[in-house]
Amino acid sequence: MNRIDRLHAILTHLQSKRRVTAQEIADRFNISLRTVYRDVKALDESGVPVIGEAGSGYTIMEGYRLPPVMFSxxxxxxxxxxxxxxxxxxxxxxxxxxxxxxxxxxxxxxxxxxxxxxxxxNHIEVLRFRGPSDENADSHLTALQQSIAERRVIYIRYHSGGKEELSERMVEPIGLWYYSMYWHLIGWCRLRKGYRDFRVSRIQRLQLKDETFDGSVHPTLHGYIDSMKKDKSELNEAVVTMQNEFIRYIRESRYYYGFVKDEAAGDNCTRMYFMTGHMEYFARWLLTFTNAVKVESPQLLKDTMASFSKELHQHYAG
Incomplete structure (x- = not known):
């Protein structure tokens, strides 16, 4: 990138945030801090009202706007x-x-x-499976973004998928997290007095309250995710092998069950690793593949599969 293009890109970057540090600019454009200082000075001398705040960063004077940007x-x-x-x-x-x-x-x-x-x-398309629980959850993400940005308490009526319970909660939201094919709201639940993970598609009703909360007492979303990676006490690892000819049937659905990674296992099989908090639910899914799948661990999953298989045999044999 030549200097003219870089100066234009730096100006766009400065306008994209309320305050930008010199180190942010250096990291984005892979230049030294000395070069950043020279470039910012050049912008200032060209008439761009750049305001430097010692120890804080740079801002653009309120009201200044860059002319319409042309995209490549x-x-x-x-x-x-x-x-x-x-x-x-x-x-x-x-x-x-x-x-x-x-x-x-x-x-x-x-x-x-x-x-x-x-x-x-007309040559790009994205396909996504939407289950029945998604049909009535079509308007929450904008309100959730607003509540997070403004640090406003929210009221939700929530349907718990595991226990099939309907509860009312007051939540202090800290972030939105997309994983396992769904959006999840992470927040402090006043009812449970702890941080909870709410799948957005299971929120039946949501209301922003006028009450605000102190965001400094909560971790950032990234901090919460890091803590979850370190503490897997509520999740259990399950390792299974599956015949390769059946893998194509679970390419997308496996992510609903906590898929982590896979590796070749020999004999035309693939070893797959999952993290799940509902071993019985996971076992019922595996049962649909009959003898095409084999459980390696844990023993609890093996016992559960054996129990279900026995019940199924008795049901049809009887």
Whole structure:
């Protein structure tokens, strides 16, 4: 990247956040801090109102706006791909805002790039399985983002999938986490007096309260995730081998059951590792593959599979 392009990119970066540190700029553009200082000084001398705050970072004077940005063809293609993902991996509240933003972005594209996007649009698709529990959860993500940004307490009516319970909670949200094909809300539950993981598709009702909370008393989302990786007391590892000819049937569904990794196991089989907190539920899923799957560990899973198999035999033999 030449210096002119870098100066333009640094200005865009400065406008993307309320405050940007010199180290952030250095890391993003792979340049030294000395170069950052020179580039920021050059922007200031060219008339850009950059305000430097000692020990804090740089800000752009309120009211200053960069003229409409022209996107490259590759950047426009990336936005199209992002739009496809947003369409299938978010809910209705997010999709309508993303579509509006994408129309504004397309308005500043060159004619050739607009034509390229139209041609490319019909050649990219994202497929996602949506279960019955997703059908009524189509408007929560926008409200959840607002509650996290403004540190507002939320009320939720939540349906627990494991215990089949319906409960009402007051929650202090700390973040949204996408894993195992679903969005999850992480927050401090006042009812349970602890941090809880709520699958967004199981939230039947949500209301933002006027009450705010002190976010400094909670960990960041990344801090929470790191602690979960260190503390797996509520999860158990399950190791199974499956015949390769059946693997194609579980490429996507295995993530619903805590899939971690796989490896070749010889004899045309694959060894798969899962982390699950519901061994009985996991065993019922494995049972659908009959003798195509073999449990290696733990013993509890082996015993559970044996018990289910015996019950099934008695049911049909009787």
């Amino acid at each position: 063809q590759q950047e426009a293609n990336a936005l199209l791909l992002g739009g496809k993902l947003a369409e299938k991996l978010t809910d209705g509240s997010i999709r309508q805002h993303f579509e509006a933003a994408l129309f504004k972005i397309k308005a500043v594209l060159r004619s050739t790039d607009k034509e390229n996007l139209d041609n490319l649009n």
